[in-house]
Amino acid sequence: MKSISLYEEKGSLLNKLAPESKILYIIIALLLPVIMGSRWVSIGFIAVSFFLLLISKVLRKTVPILSISGFVLLTVVIIQGIFRAGNVTPVFAVGPVSFYKEGLMFAFEIVVNVLNILLSFCVLILTAKPSDIVENFVRKGFSPRFGYVFISVFQIVPQMTETMSTITDAQRSRGMETEGNLLVRIKAFGPLISPVVMSSLINTRERALALEVRGFNARNKKTFLNDEKKCGADKYIQLGMLAMLIAGIVWRVAGWR
Amino acid sequence: MEQKNILEIKDLHFSYNKGDEILKGLNFSLDDRTTAIIGQNGAGKTTFVKLLKGLLRPTCGSILFEGKDISTMTVAQLARHIGMVFQNPNDQIFKNRVLDEVMYGPLKIGMSETVAKEKSMAALELVGLSGFEDKNPYDLGLSSRKLVAIASIIAMDTKVIIFDEPTIAQDFYGKERIKSVIRKLRSEGVTVITIIHDMDFVADVFERVIVFAKGGVLLDGSAKDVFADEAILKEAYLEQPNVTKLCQNLGYEEVFLNTDEFVTYWRKKTG
């Protein structure tokens, strides 16, 4: 079954760390630049994220993510560079259009922030299994019901796409055309979508029954099948990051005086 | 007896992902004998029949239907010649009337309304669902719904019909029904091919058995020959039919496929 999660076990250092450490990393990567009010901090975090992704051997997986957002960011640079209100200092010109310093600086700020957000989230998403993330939250008191809902998305979506492709095969076997103009595709909609809906309803009912017989709604304290995902370094890493956060706040408050 | 080859499989290779070959060069022909394809899970049976239906295309080699390469035909065109009943009837049923569901395929392959209706009524009768035409398929039990799916393919009047696991979720009555359907199709000259795990069912109905293992053909022969070979079946993680096993353990030299065969033998011997 194809997974919709981007995570892949590579046995890397980051794979071994607790998801909380990576979530904390996202928080400080996003907060510290704001607290310290410097985009150099963001740039620093971008570099750190790059480094972390590199040593986790997942840098290549960021390429599709970065190229899609890169396209959007490019349009931001062009539009802000040319049209931003308050553009006065031309920097360079391409043919008849000139780019202005103010707009470019503004666009640069946006690019840095977006990259920082994307890459720090990549550090989490590409190195932590979704079910580990949710399970560790449940351990910390998050509702197991909602936890299940989150995890089940990762199971149900691939299952549904698989059902979809079987249904398409079954109907094509009966002579249904799926390729062609819009009318052909609209005609194919009913024979494809109704079995999907019916199967999902049947599956949902069965899933509910299966969960119930295994005590999903039981009020006892729940135990976990898997060991908690964490390692010895996690405590120090988390403390270290908290210390950085506090140091940042102190620096800022002290700097104001 | 000279048998006419309906389907010829020539050096058929297939892989979903490069470097991971699922079918590794199949070479055989299928004629009008009822043929069972058996083999462990993951042996490539479903993949093979999807190739026959044109739902997948070979990475190498070819499949000829009545001498014509099927790669020249679209899936919709092939549907006129080769029908396939999928494992789970819920994957195809979308009409809220049994008759409409059965008539969908025949209409799609270009039959007129009257012919389609005629064929559909006949197919429903064959599977024992006459009188259920106006029912909603989802009001029927899973085993009857499977029979609706079977009827919907029979009504298309194809030369070849493939069943993927027809006996799953069937009770005794349903299995007997499907047996008689297969025998009837055979007598009408339809080539029946089945993927199946139920060896007793195979021993009862099928003339030819092909054993798939690790993407190749391990054994190919009459049901009697194939089921005689306990050692090779074990290699493919398969079992003999119950009657065959029992008679072998009782020390009989002959291979018996089902109770009827044994009883006939016994009567003759004891007079």
Ligand SMILES: Nc1ncnc2c1ncn2[C@@H]1O[C@H](COP(=O)(O)OP(=O)(O)O)[C@@H](O)[C@H]1O
């Ligand atoms: N869509 C697919 N993508 C990749 N591999 C597949 C796909 N479908 C089946 N396989 C693989 O092909 C092999 C044969 O599968 P299949 O033909 O379904 O076997 P069988 O029907 O004999 O149980 C299995 O190893 C399976 O994992």
Ligand SMILES: [Mg+2]
């Ligand atoms: Mg299969």
